[in-house]
Amino acid sequence: MRIRLDLIEEEPFRWNETESIAAESLARLEVIGLTEIESSGSLERAHPGYRFQARLQYGQTLACSRCLKPHEVEVESRLDLIVLVQPPEPTSGEIQLEASELGVLAIESDILDTEPILLEQLALNIPMSALCRPDCAGLCPYCGADRNEQPDCCDGQEIDPRWQALNDLKLG
Numbered sequence: 001m002r003i004r005l006d007l008i009e010e011e012p013f014r015w016n017e018t019e020s021i022a023a024e025s026l027a028r029l030e031v032i033g034l035t036e037i038e039s040s041g042s043l044e045r046a047h048p049g050y051r052f053q054a055r056l057q058y059g060q061t062l063a064c065s066r067c068l069k070p071h072e073v074e075v076e077s078r079l080d081l082i083v084l085v086q087p088p089e090p091t092s093g094e095i096q097l098e099a100s101e102l103g104v105l106a107i108e109s110d111i112l113d114t115e116p117i118l119l120e121q122l123a124l125n126i127p128m129s130a131l132c133r134p135d136c137a138g139l140c141p142y143c144g145a146d147r148n149e150q151p152d153c154c155d156g157q158e159i160d161p162r163w164q165a166l167n168d169l170k171l172g
């Protein structure tokens with residue numbers, strides 16, 4: 001979505017729409033799929049700049065960090081940004097912002113493209129560790145079986161025989 005900032009004066013610009021983003025565009029292997037993204041928000045004049053507020057709702061299918069099984073996670077996130085239009089030339093006077101915990105986005109033209117903002121937010125919403133369930137047992141290190149389904153696989157076979165030979169050598 002591209003919003004012309006020069007058209008926003010007294011009245012905030014509001015939207016409520018559904019966007020499709022391909023999971024591949026996030027370039028993260030653990031993200032297998034994305035549902036359509038429900039996006040609503042507003043852009044209004046602020047001093048300085050514009051205030052961009054949005055709410056996103058969607059589902060992401062992630063590969064479990066331990067067993068690699070795909071599982072879907074619902075995501076809801078909010079954004080609150082100040083958008084400043086800054087000429088590309090270096091300016092002499094620094095723009096002073098009042099102390100605030102709001103994020104600031106500087107753009108060069110007065111057309112705001114929301115796609116990079118959306119992509120960045122989607123990337124932030126990918127958890128560091130995505131488990132299919134909190135106690136996921138992961139994959140068997142010997143045969144690769146899913147230990148959630150075969151908890152006893154390879155029982156007793158604690159060490160690969162080749163490593164065992166190495167151990168015997170060290171002990172010998």
Ligand SMILES: [Zn+2]
Pocket residue numbers: 064065066067068069131132133136137138
């Ligand atoms: Zn898992």
Ligand SMILES: [Zn+2]
Pocket residue numbers: 140141142143144145153154
């Ligand atoms: Zn096994």
